[in-house]
Amino acid sequence: MPPVLAFREVSRSYRTAGGVLPVLRGVSAELPAGRAVSVSGRSGSGKSTLLHLAAGIDAPDAGEVVLLGRALGRLPDRERTRARRDHVGLVFQFFHLLPHLTAEENVLVPALVAGDPPGPAAARARALLERVGLGDRGGDPVQKLSGGEMQRVALCRALLRKPTLLLADEPTGNLDEASGQKVMELLLGVAREEGSALLYVTHSRELAALADETWILHAGLLERAP
Numbered sequence: 161m162p163p164v165l166a167f168r169e170v171s172r173s174y175r176t177a178g179g180v181l182p183v184l185r186g187v188s189a190e191l192p193a194g195r196a197v198s199v200s201g202r203s204g205s206g207k208s209t210l211l212h213l214a215a216g217i218d219a220p221d222a223g224e225v226v227l228l229g230r231a232l233g234r235l236p237d238r239e240r241t242r243a244r245r246d247h248v249g250l251v252f253q254f255f256h257l258l259p260h261l262t263a264e265e266n267v268l269v270p271a272l273v274a275g276d277p278p279g280p281a282a283a284r285a286r287a288l289l290e291r292v293g294l295g296d297r298g299g300d301p302v303q304k305l306s307g308g309e310m311q312r313v314a315l316c317r318a319l320l321r322k323p324t325l326l327l328a329d330e331p332t333g334n335l336d337e338a339s340g341q342k343v344m345e346l347l348l349g350v351a352r353e354e355g356s357a358l359l360y361v362t363h364s365r366e367l368a369a370l371a372d373e374t375w376i377l378h379a380g381l382l383e384r385a386p
């Protein structure tokens with residue numbers, strides 16, 4: 161089976177006022193199906209850049225990002241968007257929920273966008289909310305929920321269409337330690353049950369250690385922690 165995600169000699173630099181800033185300098189790594197990998201590294205080391213490349217939101221200057229055997233850079237825009245929609249779930253630090261919609265409606269957004277049949281999608285949304293302990297909050301507008309609860313809703317939304325790859329950029333960065341720990345345990349547990357590979361960025365050593373493997377970005381290169 162090909163890896164869910166592969167970085168092959170990926171480089172990315174940015175043009176800044178001070179000149180060209182090389183962020184990734186020939187990074188190669190593979191994420192096998194169902195595996196959980198955390199990404200660490202100091203501020204500015206390129207963690208978010210790596211995740212954006214994985215999601216096809218950003219493109220490398222050189223090298224290839226391969227999702228399920230297909231090099232994203234070689235796909236036409238529409239195909240790349242479809243690959244992301246069908247195979248990738250995204251969780252962000254600031255949740256990006258629609259505040260006036262209910263928890264269940266937020267979870268259902270990806271199904272609406274994709275035109276999935278509403279009945280099965282709604283049943284799955286309810287089952288996921290139940291799984292993360294929010295079975296009785298599905299009808300509440302998300303703006304009434306706590307930060308930890310909002311992130312659990314965002315997790316359900318990311319998982320709704322059974323993504324092969326779940327990407328999470330500092331998913332606990334906006335939460336206190338206790339809710340952060342709970343969200344991370346749920347993220348890892350549900351991803352494992354669903355068989356989704358998981359790549360998550362975290363600044364916390366404890367939370368990074370919960371993964372099967374840790375990738376550390378340093379000086380534009382990727383090192384694997386034992």
Ligand SMILES: Nc1ncnc2c1ncn2[C@@H]1O[C@H](COP(=O)(O)OP(=O)(O)OP(=O)(O)O)[C@@H](O)[C@H]1O
Pocket residue numbers: 174175176181183201202203204205206207208209210
């Ligand atoms: N669009 C951009 N234009 C110019 N520079 C950028 C751009 N995006 C990122 N950078 C720079 O690239 C470097 C890596 O950014 P990135 O956000 O990937 O780091 P990070 O490891 O996620 O950082 P943090 O832990 O602080 O969130 C930083 O120095 C950042 O300022």
